[in-house]
Amino acid sequence: MSGGGAGGPRRLVHETWGDHAALLARSVHAHDGSVGVVRPQVIDVASPADPLPLELGGRLDHVAVTYETYGELDARGDNAVLVCHALTGSAHAAGRHGEGEVPGWWDPLVGPGKALDVREHFVVSSNVLGGCYGTTGPTSIDPASGRRYGPDFPRFTVRDMVEVQRRLLDRLGVGRLRAVVGGSMGGMQALEWAATHPERVGSLVAIGIGARHSAWAIGLNEVARRAIAADPDFHGGAYRPDRQPETGLGLARAIAMLTYRSFDSLEAKFGRERRPAEEEGLEASFEIASYLRYQGVKLAQRFDANTYVGLTRAMDDHDLAAGRGPLREVLAGMRMPSLVMGIPTDVLYPEVEQRQLLEGLPDARYARIVSPHGHDAFLIEFPQVAAHLRRFLQERAPR
Amino acid sequence: MSGGGAGGPRRLVHETWGDHAALLARSVHAHDGSVGVVRPQVIDVASPADPLPLELGGRLDHVAVTYETYGELDARGDNAVLVCHALTGSAHAAGRHGEGEVPGWWDPLVGPGKALDVREHFVVSSNVLGGCYGTTGPTSIDPASGRRYGPDFPRFTVRDMVEVQRRLLDRLGVGRLRAVVGGSMGGMQALEWAATHPERVGSLVAIGIGARHSAWAIGLNEVARRAIAADPDFHGGAYRPDRQPETGLGLARAIAMLTYRSFDSLEAKFGRERRPAEEEGLEASFEIASYLRYQGVKLAQRFDANTYVGLTRAMDDHDLAAGRGPLREVLAGMRMPSLVMGIPTDVLYPEVEQRQLLEGLPDARYARIVSPHGHDAFLIEFPQVAAHLRRFLQERAPR
Numbered sequence: 010m011s012g013g014g015a016g017g018p019r020r021l022v023h024e025t026w027g028d029h030a031a032l033l034a035r036s037v038h039a040h041d042g043s044v045g046v047v048r049p050q051v052i053d054v055a056s057p058a059d060p061l062p063l064e065l066g067g068r069l070d071h072v073a074v075t076y077e078t079y080g081e082l083d084a085r086g087d088n089a090v091l092v093c094h095a096l097t098g099s100a101h102a103a104g105r106h107g108e109g110e111v112p113g114w115w116d117p118l119v120g121p122g123k124a125l126d127v128r129e130h131f132v133v134s135s136n137v138l139g140g141c142y143g144t145t146g147p148t149s150i151d152p153a154s155g156r157r158y159g160p161d162f163p164r165f166t167v168r169d170m171v172e173v174q175r176r177l178l179d180r181l182g183v184g185r186l187r188a189v190v191g192g193s194m195g196g197m198q199a200l201e202w203a204a205t206h207p208e209r210v211g212s213l214v215a216i217g218i219g220a221r222h223s224a225w226a227i228g229l230n231e232v233a234r235r236a237i238a239a240d241p242d243f244h245g246g247a248y249r250p251d252r253q254p255e256t257g258l259g260l261a262r263a264i265a266m267l268t269y270r271s272f273d274s275l276e277a278k279f280g281r282e283r284r285p286a287e288e289e290g291l292e293a294s295f296e297i298a299s300y301l302r303y304q305g306v307k308l309a310q311r312f313d314a315n316t317y318v319g320l321t322r323a324m325d326d327h328d329l330a331a332g333r334g335p336l337r338e339v340l341a342g343m344r345m346p347s348l349v350m351g352i353p354t355d356v357l358y359p360e361v362e363q364r365q366l367l368e369g370l371p372d373a374r375y376a377r378i379v380s381p382h383g384h385d386a387f388l389i390e391f392p393q394v395a396a397h398l399r400r401f402l403q404e405r406a407p408r
Numbered sequence: 409m410s411g412g413g414a415g416g417p418r419r420l421v422h423e424t425w426g427d428h429a430a431l432l433a434r435s436v437h438a439h440d441g442s443v444g445v446v447r448p449q450v451i452d453v454a455s456p457a458d459p460l461p462l463e464l465g466g467r468l469d470h471v472a473v474t475y476e477t478y479g480e481l482d483a484r485g486d487n488a489v490l491v492c493h494a495l496t497g498s499a500h501a502a503g504r505h506g507e508g509e510v511p512g513w514w515d516p517l518v519g520p521g522k523a524l525d526v527r528e529h530f531v532v533s534s535n536v537l538g539g540c541y542g543t544t545g546p547t548s549i550d551p552a553s554g555r556r557y558g559p560d561f562p563r564f565t566v567r568d569m570v571e572v573q574r575r576l577l578d579r580l581g582v583g584r585l586r587a588v589v590g591g592s593m594g595g596m597q598a599l600e601w602a603a604t605h606p607e608r609v610g611s612l613v614a615i616g617i618g619a620r621h622s623a624w625a626i627g628l629n630e631v632a633r634r635a636i637a638a639d640p641d642f643h644g645g646a647y648r649p650d651r652q653p654e655t656g657l658g659l660a661r662a663i664a665m666l667t668y669r670s671f672d673s674l675e676a677k678f679g680r681e682r683r684p685a686e687e688e689g690l691e692a693s694f695e696i697a698s699y700l701r702y703q704g705v706k707l708a709q710r711f712d713a714n715t716y717v718g719l720t721r722a723m724d725d726h727d728l729a730a731g732r733g734p735l736r737e738v739l740a741g742m743r744m745p746s747l748v749m750g751i752p753t754d755v756l757y758p759e760v761e762q763r764q765l766l767e768g769l770p771d772a773r774y775a776r777i778v779s780p781h782g783h784d785a786f787l788i789e790f791p792q793v794a795a796h797l798r799r800f801l802q803e804r805a806p807r
Contacts, residue, residue: 224678
């Protein structure tokens with residue numbers, strides 16, 4: 010057993026967009042079933058005899074993957090759907106880890122009768138390489154030193170995440186995937202799956218993402234990383250687990266949260282509402298400020314700063330064309346049925362990026378998530394996402 | 409003589425948008441004249457006998473204003489145009505302080521034959537209250553203590569800025585203004601002028617701004633202030649002038665710069681271009697990252713952190729309706745001819761905000777600045793801004 014997951018998964022907390030999301034979630038639940046209580050599994054996918062080479066150099070001799078599955082793999086091993094999570098997500102996509110626990114981040118979409126119907130599909134969701142929810146990453150123990158990797162965890166890419174997922178699927182007996190599905194960083198993984206293993210990806214669903222990370226998105230990640238690095242508690246990444254750079258990580262989250270939402274949704278929810286004057290200080294007393302602080306505190310409680318740095322760097326390196334030739338040709342080689350979803354209010358991955366995918370992919374259709382909520386709409390507008398996903402899988406995913 | 413300006417103006421540096429802006433500036437200059445070498449003036453507008461009461465409480469017994477004028481005030485004192493600067497701007501709108509110095513921030517628009525034709529108009533530009541370019545603000549000496557105000561500088565609002573400008577104009581013998589013109593924070597001042605002194609504002613030009621600061625814009629300012637406050641060199645604002653919180657101020661600037669531009673313009677200028685590997689480190693080696701660092705360093709060299717905090721708080725408090733009644737009625741009372749300019753790619757003050765102004769102002773027309781450059785287009789697309797401004801002043805400004 011590798012020590013890779015020894016840091017242990019952190020407590021999972023999911024943010025909802027207040028009553029709106031809860032209402033939508035309930036309205037979906039009313040018609041569909043839950044996968045119930047699920048237990049994350051851990052499996053080793055690399056060993057000294059079978060190390061994981063990394064795209065940017067070096068290798069990992071031990072990689073443990075934390076994953077969850079929902080439904081049953083059929084005898085031919087070809088009814089699997091891989092669901093890929095976003096930056097601060099985890100393997101916990103559906104169900105609950107126990108009574109009273111929060112449901113998985115895409116629970117309204119995964120279950121009996123739901124868009125990802127577990128009566129038909131074997132749904133697999135794993136924490137990414139470099140994550141902090143149970144898969145080997147900066148919070149894991151380096152077997153060579155007996156200490157946490159921390160800032161010494163090697164650089165990794167989305168392609169490395171995909172290779173770890175491939176090894177996981179091999180060990181689970183999954184052959185060709187019926188679909189690979191993901192939004193945001195999850196969409197990067199889905200696209201890389203389709204580009205790297207086109208023969209194994211029966212269909213592709215990429216939501217709120219583009220073929221390569223833009224200067225705009227890189228710039229925002231860069232500022233977030235600088236906020237973390239500037240925190241005196243960061244110590245170049247060598248902080249103690251119980252002394253995280255909470256201020257820097259909170260700032261990084263606040264910057265990100267703004268770009269995950271939109272002008273209109275923030276205006277509708279917060280406008281110029283103010284907090285009581287007692288909170289007056291250097292910081293403005295607006296509700297939006299309080300909300301951003303709260304989001305930062307919450308993330309610092311559940312996430313790891315080195316992991317945030319590592320994952321955002323992997324996102325910045327996302328470029329389907331890198332090392333493969335012109336993007337047009339790369340996309341032309343991804344011939345599986347594809348569903349590209351975009352959100353008109355997404356300021357982080359604007360629709361121009363999905364349009365580029367759509368123009369390049371030979372067999373793609375487009376679905377628009379109509380929402381004021383910006384990028385995060387794929388984690389909020391469950392009925393819309395469910396409807397598009399269900400229809401696409403029914404009509405286009407291979408059986 | 410008040411000690412208010414004793415901190416002295418910092419060296420003025422203006423950013424251009426590379427060759428593009430320079431080219432446009434030259435193309436404008438080719439047809440029009442410069443105001444030549446200008447010298448900033450300083451005048452006292454408050455004294456213990458005539459203190460400046462502040463909107464949020466307290467008062468200032470000494471206020472010095474640094475200003476520049478271009479052109480001549482006519483005998484009736486009614487050919488003045490007040491130009492209001494944005495967050496990190498100064499009184500230096502046009503001309504040069506000496507041979508080889510950088511021109512003022514709106515130089516292509518102000519001069520003989522230019523849109524703000526100094527053969528017709530007496531153009532006044534002053535550094536705002538709370539600024540760090542020569543008008544009393546956090547970097548000034550508090551006469552009561554003999555030390556810099558620093559974090560003890562009282563809170564002030566855009567309305568306080570306007571009152572300081574009013575006192576300046578009174579002392580200059582300016583009666584009714586032919587126009588008040590400003591973009592961004594300058595637009596807030598222009599709007600407040602029109603709401604506070606409608607009888608004195610012959611016409612209004614507000615560019616890239618709305619009637620009240622949005623949750624989105626407040627959130628971005630909040631994150632910027634938190635980045636400053638989190639810098640160990642900030643010391644709650646009590647830093648030494650030669651030991652500014654450069655990291656925090658640089659981060660604040662980086663966040664702002666992203667929102668001053670746009671997805672498209674950053675993509676076109678930087679895309680995924682990388683720097684040589686020797687700069688590799690925690691921070692990604694992308695050109696956009698280098699650009700943002702550079703912008704931060706430049707601002708930290710020329711601007712003051714407490715001033716940044718104070719001005720952004722004043723911006724967040726911007727709300728034409730505050731204390732005046734429903735916004736609709738406030739706008740309805742601003743009957744002067746008005747020109748609202750917006751930029752379709754402005755993510756910070758999107759066109760929905762200008763539309764609100766347009767719908768509420770009784771005598772307003774709209775002009776769109778077509779540009780990929782986002783909010784900063786009003787400091788880049790000089791020919792367009794000039795054409796709209798010239799036409800509006802010729803057709804609608806009172807003579």
